Amino acid sequence: MIDYHIHTNLCGHATGEMVDYVKEAIRCELDEIGFSDHLPLVDGKEKNLTMLPDELPNYVSEVMSLRKSFPEIRIKLGIEADYIPGNESYIKELIIRYPFDYVIGSVHYIDKWAFDHPKELSGWDERDVNAVYEKYFELLRKSARTSLFDIIGHCDLVKKFGHRPSTELTKDLIDTAKVFKEYGVALEINTSGLRKPVNEIYPSCEILKLYREYDIPIVFGSDAHTPDDVGRDFDRAVSLARQVAYEEFVTFENREMKHQKLDSIGNSILSL
Ligand code: ZN
Ligand code: ZN
Ligand code: FE
């Protein structure tokens, strides 16, 4: 089993040393993990959102050294990049400097509003929920079309605080699935939603079912911001994938996708 969404204390809002995340992954009997801390945003550090640009080399070398120290588990070098229209070349320049195995593209902002940040929760009161959902899915499609990302992160994060649209999302979801398919991105089954007010995996069963129809590959991620969250609720993530008839998940190496059978996941994950 893999956990491809793991943060580190470099971003300023996660706790624990990187080595503790690795140890927890080994304890959980994961075969492979990937660190995917927040790629520097221009003003990320001041707001405790991301690491600083000059911390990126340390992050990369720490992953490399953990890889050597713990041969019993495969450790991939990933990163989670905020997608904000206009920051494409900034992301590109940063990511080509390092040997990333994969890049997760995540939409956390709609027009500078961090819709998933607890401090910006009041922004929801000033906006129409249906319009927010529409914009969110439009940004997801845009992020996939940049071809900068291998994996689209938590692809219905907009539901985090429980806001639900009153209109049908079907057309938006189908359009998004088509773009994901066309650009060859994977999506993640991210269990962190279970630890948030919405109390649901990202994405929902309904969305995942649709993406399955379009054959969009999946990875698994806990979005751990503390070592204890590594591999958390993966029994539920796997059963969700099986429920909508996924038979495979994917892994990445040097930004190349490899298919794995979901059957190959041992029962150890069920007893975390
Ligand atoms: Zn974070
Ligand atoms: Zn665990
Ligand atoms: Fe995220």
Ligand code: FE
């Ligand atoms: Fe994350």
